[in-house]
Amino acid sequence: MRLADKVTLITGASSGMGRAAAHTFAREGATVVVTDVEDADGTAVAEEIRATGGQAEYRRLDVTDEASWTAAIADVLERYGKLDVLVNNAGISGTFDPDLTSTEFYDRLMQVNARGVFLGIKHGAAAMSGRGGSIVNLTSISASIGQPGVHLGYGASKAAIKSMTTTASVHYARDGIRVNAVAPGVLPPMRTSRGSTDPVWRAKQIEGIPMGRAGEVQEVADVILFLASAESSYVTGVEILADGGFTAQ
Numbered sequence: 001m002r003l004a005d006k007v008t009l010i011t012g013a014s015s016g017m018g019r020a021a022a023h024t025f026a027r028e029g030a031t032v033v034v035t036d037v038e039d040a041d042g043t044a045v046a047e048e049i050r051a052t053g054g055q056a057e058y059r060r061l062d063v064t065d066e067a068s069w070t071a072a073i074a075d076v077l078e079r080y081g082k083l084d085v086l087v088n089n090a091g092i093s094g095t096f097d098p099d100l101t102s103t104e105f106y107d108r109l110m111q112v113n114a115r116g117v118f119l120g121i122k123h124g125a126a127a128m129s130g131r132g133g134s135i136v137n138l139t140s141i142s143a144s145i146g147q148p149g150v151h152l153g154y155g156a157s158k159a160a161i162k163s164m165t166t167t168a169s170v171h172y173a174r175d176g177i178r179v180n181a182v183a184p185g186v187l188p189p190m191r192t193s194r195g196s197t198d199p200v201w202r203a204k205q206i207e208g209i210p211m212g213r214a215g216e217v218q219e220v221a222d223v224i225l226f227l228a229s230a231e232s233s234y235v236t237g238v239e240i241l242a243d244g245g246f247t248a249q
């Protein structure tokens with residue numbers, strides 16, 4: 001078991017890659033604190049894990065709200081005495097608002113995607129201090145390349161996460177806390193996706209992927225597992241692409 005006795009917290013874990021990572025962590029022996037703002041789905045994920053013999057609980061955590069972080073981390077430390085792994089996975093899609101220059105949506109993207117990860121690193125690292133740990137952030141290929149139909153601020157919010165990953169990796173290295181990122185390419189649409197659910201948009205994107213297909217959530221969860229586990233003990237400050245070769249061209 002690659003995460004035996006580890007206490008882990010995953011944000012946005014009620015669906016998609018966060019949900020897949022929660023199941024994967026539990027199979028590898030971790031206690032998983034499943035968090036999200038979608039309470040019914042998050043509760044269901046924790047129940048699914050427990051039904052298969054894993055250890056999980058659901059807790060509401062709005063990543064934009066600092067008080068929500070303080071309460072969640074305090075709760076984890078009180079219940080389990082430590083936090084070993086934090087996955088900053090929660091996010092909203094850049095294809096939600098058809099107005100790709102909406103100022104209001106720019107602010108929302110920055111709130112959830114960038115500020116959410118900033119607060120996660122801040123409070124997660126404080127909880128890990130003195131013991132060490134692993135923080136895994138979800139960026140995107142959009143941090144590095146342009147894609148049609150994606151809001152101007154989405155890639156910027158993900159580039160902010162990419163930058164915070166490298167800065168935090170240096171900042172916390174002597175504390176034994178590793179900070180890395182996973183950048184998925186084209187995966188199943190996010191809960192908040194609109195434009196990227198369009199079959200024509202998707203077909204065009206997939207045509208441009210060297211491997212000729214979209215990724216599966218488990219393929220990203222497996223990279224998250226690698227970065228969370230001791231197998232990556234000398235890896236910090238990197239972004240691993242899981243994009244079927246999209247950005248290698």
Ligand SMILES: NC(=O)c1ccc[n+]([C@@H]2O[C@H](COP(=O)([O-])OP(=O)(O)OC[C@H]3O[C@@H](n4cnc5c(N)ncnc54)[C@H](O)[C@@H]3O)[C@@H](O)[C@H]2O)c1
Binds near residue numbers: 185
């Ligand atoms: N799906 C893709 O194609 C793709 C590609 C590249 C990167 N990503 C990134 O991967 C991560 C996971 O994406 P996914 O495809 O699993 O999406 P998803 O929509 O299935 O999951 C994201 C979760 O975050 C939650 N969330 C949204 N706002 C929140 C908030 N304020 N507080 C707490 N939780 C909140 C949602 O409720 C949702 O359950 C995201 O950061 C996303 O930007 C996705």
